[in-house]
Amino acid sequence: MGIIPVLARAVREVEAAVERGRVERSTRTRYQVIALLVREERDRVKADPGLSEAHRTAELKRLDGIATILAKTAARDTSLLALLAEDAVVSDSARSLKREMLTAAGIDPPPEEVVVQEAQPTSTERKVVPQSVISRQLANPFLVPDFSAARKPRTGPRMLATWELLGPLFRAFEYGGASSCMPLPEPESLQTPGGRELMRHQAQVVAAAAEGHRTFLLADEPGLGKTAQALLAARAADAYPLLVVAPNVVKTNWAHEAELWTPKRTATVIHGDGEDIDGFADIIIVNYEVLDRHVGWLGDLGFRGMVVDEAHFIKNKTSKRSQHVLQLSERIQHRTARPLLMALTGTPLINDIEDFRAIWQFLGWINDKAPRAELMDALEDNGLTPLDPGFYAAARTSVIDLGIVRRRKVDVAADIPARRIADVPVELDDQVGRSIREAERELARRLVARYDTAIATRSAGARVDGIDHDLVRQVATWELDDTSDSSGGENVFSMVRRIGQAKAELAADYAAQLARNVGKLVFFAKHIDVMDLAEETFAQRGIRYASIRGNQTTAVRQRNVDAFTDDPDVAIVVCSLTAAGVGINLQVASNVVLAELSWTDAEQTQAIDRVHRIGQSEPVTAWRIIAAQTIDTKIADLIDSKAGLAARALDGSDEEISSSFDVQLEALVALLTEALESR
Structure with a gap:
């Protein structure tokens, strides 16, 4: 049967109970268990190598539908939001109901779901001590307590001692x-x-x-x-x-x-x-x-x-x-x-x-x-x-x-600039992150092989000591020219797209935390799947959001802008970088999250300027999510450096304003140069 039909039936029962105003303890328990199982099933579907992409997409869409009903239900009774917190207590009755729903779906509960709470392994069994820490402890085995700054205890009667x-x-x-x-x-x-x-x-x-x-x-x-x-x-x-x-x-x-x-x-x-x-x-x-x-x-x-x-x-x-x-x-x-x-x-x-x-x-x-x-x-x-x-x-x-x-x-306000960009590095430390870093290494190996072939086949009189930087730029140009041929393996465009997908959940998580602290914010992404995942995360956290996408009619688009600007309960607007980067006013917020990098500073600036515009009364901060230890960091640096050239060009310099091609080319140049220097 599978777990999704069981969840779909259960979530409708919860929705109906909340609509009737009967939010009893059993309803709350069922709501929490559905949310837990949706999370687990989503993780399983994403990680299952035996699923085709079409099947995976269909299953995730069905789970999204259940998550949407959960979010709408929580909007009717906000006390349910506490059950979605990571540290929410899972009662014995919730664990029992979870086992029943898994069994009804034809799934054997894992051993830890069957064992009662008191019999589970204690956390001491999970303790680790890294080898380098042991080395530090052996190097300094006698840590002396430091009481040199101890306060002298107060003497005399205490008026409040019994209060x-x-x-x-x-x-x-x-x-x-x-x-x-x-x-x-x-x-x-x-x-x-x-x-x-x-x-x-x-x-x-x-x-x-x-x-x-x-x-x-x-x-x-x-x-x-x-x-x-x-x-x-x-x-x-x-x-x-x-x-x-x-x-x-x-x-x-x-x-x-x-x-x-x-x-x-x-x-x-x-x-x-x-x-x-x-x-x-x-x-x-x-x-x-x-x-x-x-x-x-x-x-x-x-x-x-x-x-x-x-x-x-x-x-x-x-x-x-x-x-x-x-x-x-x-x-x-x-x-x-x-x-x-x-x-x-x-x-x-x-x-x-x-x-x-x-x-x-x-x-x-x-x-x-x-x-x-x-x-x-x-x-x-x-x-x-x-x-x-x-x-x-x-x-x-x-x-x-x-x-x-x-x-x-x-x-x-006098201390801080009216507009600033703050980079937030995130670590892609799962299987997807490892795959991306390996693909980047493979791209670098392909560029190096192309460079070596060019060195070996050119005329003897053209040799250069060390790295031939002119040839490096030529190899990078060839690579860009060949990106239309998908048979060449990973390229800079597909890699940046994968990085955007991989950091989507981290970016959405950061935005959710930020919204809890500062109120309204604008979330920008380039790709629809990144926007989808962000909206799913916000729904699971009980955060109301509006959405601005390229396929919306003018009326729908304006209705969503109005919801964000006028409704105090709509905390986030999720925007397409290309569809919402121009022509709208979102200055009700002063914080922007850039989940994916642009290829030009101009596109990035246009997005930030939806908030940083005449009438904005607060300094604006754009939080740019960067995938550490990937080509993402090189691209961010290049965008910033090209922004300086663009500013000088607008001030009358002879420098040309950079294009997306410049950043793509320079990213490949940096990748190849780094690979050649490290061998």
Whole structure:
């Protein structure tokens, strides 16, 4: 029978129940199980080598239909969205229903679906210790605890010792108040030791760390450079080794930013079991998804600082990732009296303050039941109890002064450019990514063979010492001329298309996170399948979106533009780079995600200018998703360099404005030159 008919029947039953207004516990359980099985079946269909492309496409389309019904149903009852979260609790009844649905579909549940929860293998069986980490531990077997900066315990009577204080502290933020930003010092300089220039608001946080402040809830809006602030604060506090925990989609970007801002400090990224990491690195970057298998050795490494990026990911204290983050923080604080602890999130502080319970605990401000010493001392110094009218305002200030930093784009508009492009490198570390990198190597081998043949057959008098760069350019030109012949294997066009498809889900995931933080944003892609996958991701996350495509009538197109600009619940508009790159106004947003690269700077600029135009009141940031360790990075650099030539041409230079052919040719030139230099 197959699972899809079972899911289709079940989702209609759930839809009907919600339409009748009868969202009972059994309905919620069925909704969650359908969502879980849709995800699993989609992954299976994508990975099944025995399916033809036509069959695969048909199956994915049927699954998309079920996912759309789930999204529409959640729009009727938004409480269902919580069941789609990655860390949502799966009850025993949900696991039982899942087994029943699999059995009804003629599928044997896997062993882990049959075993009761208590009998499943514990996470300790998944622990790993990379060999390079063992080498580091052997090189420094006696880590000395650092209590040199320990605070002296407060003596004397405590007025608040018997009070329950966590509830009143959270309510203090619900009541609102003045700025949610601690007093920050003025920086002496905006220059980093490496010669890069900071914006004033960034330099203020670095100056605070240099003066001895050690805990920060850095809640600046996206686009204000929280990553750079964290890395430079660690340098100012000498908080090495430094642990960074981040979502998978941005962990490669952390390594890139570390190289830019702290070039004298080595950074390493943990992938999977971490076989390739540098165990002696100063900065170790790990994503939430693999933290469970590394939490043991990470807790013993002797970190003096820890950064948690997208810290709202740990708001659910019952989730494993939250427990691992809190465990690591506790072990770091046990070994170092005042480590640097930084939680980074763009989520507004007053948006359900209970979500920040785990973050405050990570920072060492509270424990499960009460404020810890530093916060308790500050509350005692206020001389007020929760019965006093002034308690809540004073308590709110006491918490903020521990290290809450919240700035909006409009608050620091003078610091930041009106329009900027921020690259977000992502790692294609699955089978598709490996296939793309192998195809790129094969293309390079073909270019090298063509170059060698040309060298061997030309006249003796034309020889050049080293690499003949004129011939390299000629070979690249031949390659471009031959791209119409599909028999030649992978070419630069098909490779870039595959890269766009491979990073589509990562780009959509990044956009979904961004939309949660900043509100409305524009998502641009070149190809329909990338747009389809992005829209599917947004639907699964319960994010409402509009769509602008080339095959729409003028009326439909305008209706979708109006939905995005006028409906506060429509957070994202998914746009075709060619169809929506000109002629429309989307300035209700100030953030743009470029999921695929253009072949020209002009096309990229046209897309950004749908947002960056007269009437825009906020600085605009375009987040460009780049596939690391692929030709994507070369193309991004070339587009940027050609943009400079174009600007000079418009200013009266004799340089010609670049075309798409220029970028394609230069990408092949760079690929061949790199291959020749490495042999």
